[in-house]
Amino acid sequence: MTVAAHDADRAAGLLRDTLAEVKKVIVGQDHMVERLVVALLARGHCLIEGVPGVAKTLAVGSLARVVGGTFARLQFTPDLVPSDIVGTRIYHPSTEQFDVELGPVFVNFVLADEINRAPAKVQSALLEVMAERQVSLGGTTYPLPEPFIVLATQNPIESEGVYPLPEAQRDRFLMKIDVEYPGAHDELEILRRMSVDPPAPDRVLDPAGLADLQRAADTVSVHELVADYIVRLVMATRDPAQYHLPELRDLIDIGASPRATLGLVSAARALALLSGRDYVLPDDVRAVARDVMSHRIVLTFDALADGVDTRDVVRQILATVPPPRVVWNHGAGVTPA
The missing domain is CATH 3.40.50.300 (P-loop containing nucleotide triphosphate hydrolases)
Structure with a gap:
């Protein structure tokens, strides 16, 4: 409900x-x-x-x-x-x-x-x-x-x-x-x-x-496509090449854990409620992604030596992994597509 x-x-x-x-x-x-x-x-x-x-x-x-x-x-x-x-x-x-x-x-x-x-x-x-x-x-x-x-x-x-x-x-x-x-x-x-x-x-x-x-x-609603987007963001930290981010393969030693997936869902729900909505948009997920994911990514020794910041890694993932498109259908609510 x-x-x-x-x-x-x-x-x-x-x-x-x-x-x-x-x-x-x-x-x-x-x-x-x-x-x-x-x-x-x-x-x-x-x-x-x-x-x-x-x-x-x-x-x-x-x-x-x-x-x-x-x-x-x-x-x-x-x-x-x-x-x-x-x-x-x-x-x-x-x-x-x-x-x-x-x-x-x-x-x-x-x-x-x-x-x-x-x-x-x-x-x-x-x-x-x-x-x-x-x-x-x-x-x-x-x-x-x-x-x-x-x-x-x-x-x-x-x-x-x-x-x-x-x-x-x-x-x-x-x-x-x-x-x-x-x-x-x-x-x-x-x-x-x-x-x-x-x-x-x-x-x-x-x-x-x-x-x-x-x-x-x-109880804030999360559409299946938004949930799939959350999973893809987290999986991109574990297998970057599969998500068209081969340059991150040598930077990330350990990707985000399943707690990141659950954290993205709960934080996005909270942000949606704070915005007065009873449903989560992809923008809610993107807004909390850096805060939820950056401290869970472990960089390689070379990346640390080069001064790479995990926040920049998350920004690159957000820029590359496409979110679901939201179609506004007046009179019928919001349907992610």
């Missing part, structure tokens, strides 16, 4: 209000804010990468305040241990029993700030949290609250004292959002708006309302 058109309009109105409240605080980062909302609707985790000072942490905190629910910021450092994140068992001599102390991840929104500063043990402790949305302590499994999302930030220019995320962990993130510097006009607006009395966003949703929107996104 698909979401009705009037329900899509109502959902889009709530989501526009959510975006507007976040943008009261965040200036000039519309792409990041929109993709964070898409990730929320798609129940996916986000990796946000950008130089210091471009409002990564502020954006996540503002979104959590607008959506409602519980929020925790975890500052990752090299001396962090897994129990600092997920919790531990504490022995009490007076009762001769162990009590479980749950960690700070038991919230709706987890901000893992500078995740690449934590060692591998701490990063791996997040794998069960992100994939299964649960924590196992002392043989007992503790489910995390719903909705639950991990929003991690990392600094791309640091090389000392950092531990790059392994491929298996990067693949757990639905999207990787690259945050650029704001333009001169936006920089002036930041100066005007934030220098004296910074605005605070108002709450628009609550966890129950967000869950309703997530279920609405699940």
Whole structure:
């Protein structure tokens, strides 16, 4: 059963209000804010990468305040241990029993700030949290609250004292959002708006309302030809020559995983709902393709030595793999052909 058109309009109105409240605080980062909302609707985790000072942490905190629910910021450092994140068992001599102390991840929104500063043990402790949305302590499994999302930030220019995320962990993130510097006009607006009395966003949703929107996104219709287009995009990263991209064969070592296919579908559905539609267009898939696919592609050593960027690889795939053509038939809806 698909979401009705009037329900899509109502959902889009709530989501526009959510975006507007976040943008009261965040200036000039519309792409990041929109993709964070898409990730929320798609129940996916986000990796946000950008130089210091471009409002990564502020954006996540503002979104959590607008959506409602519980929020925790975890500052990752090299001396962090897994129990600092997920919790531990504490022995009490007076009762001769162990009590479980749950960690700070038991919230709706987890901000893992500078995740690449934590060692591998701490990063791996997040794998069960992100994939299964649960924590196992002392043989007992503790489910995390719903909705639950991990929003991690990392600094791309640091090389000392950092531990790059392994491929298996990067693949757990639905999207990787690259945050650029704001333009001169936006920089002036930041100066005007934030220098004296910074605005605070108002709450628009609550966890129950967000869950309703997530279920609405699940029911957005995906035509078979759009689904086929998604599969072709992903397959082009694994066998480029078959999709008329032989020049990429020596650049890509490992292509995108099936999680990329599922991520493209869920992110495109969320973007369609954000746009007020109850169906996915090929343009929705193309809009989220770079954010969903680029961090899942592993380049060859030669490509890395030549400074090849996976985002450029995805752009080349999008330019070469043809999308299905959309025929607008007035009175009969939209039919991909």
